[in-house]
């Protein structure tokens with residue numbers, strides 16, 4: 713028996729750019745793993761959605777304030793976030809990693825970040841990691857608003873290193889961005905679709921049912937394979 717939607721349309725907030733999870737293609741249309749998954753799940757489970765690609769920390773605030781019903785934005789399920797959000801079953805395994813400009817030969821460990829400027833996108837797991845370890849390793853942290861701003865800051869040398877989710881860095885490398893990853897990744901982050909704690913429980917159930925169906929039919933693997941070629 714199918715779960716009944718309780719709203720005519722659900723507003724789903726997302727990041728503005730977080731390829732391969734959400735990004736504008738050459739026609740200006742948003743696509744990516746998160747976009748394709750939610751669109752297919754909504755079709756399978758018979759509910760209507762409207763995406764709003766407003767940026768990661770704006771999406772968090774939109775869900776917390778009730779302006780959006782849910783978010784999907786390569787969002788890592790953390791204990792801290794579980795205090796204010798209910799998450800779906802995890803849909804993607806991820807983790808975070810330091811990246812430097814290709815050709816930079818100075819940085820091989822966190823210790824080598826001493827005295828350097830390291831960037832991360834505001835409100836993210838990478839930002840939290842950098843903040844928590846900055847005294848230990850002696851770097852300073854620069855917060856950028858968007859992934860585009862973060863990667864450009866590295867490219868123009870405004871920061872010496874940055875931290876981001878490794879599938880996103882890997883996608884950049886596959887797109888021939890001049891990046892290198894000299895420090896092993898921090899494994900273990902898993903992405904979830906999130907609603908405000910206690911709100912829209914049927915939406916999470918429909919997401920979970922739809923995700924299970926996409927996994928059963930192999931369509932989940934097709935969606936991932938469309939964007940991630942080498943499992944990186």
Ligand code: GLN
Nearest residue numbers: 768785786787788836837
């Ligand atoms: N996975 C990271 C987090 O949840 C980054 C998400 C993002 O930048 N869209 O904080």
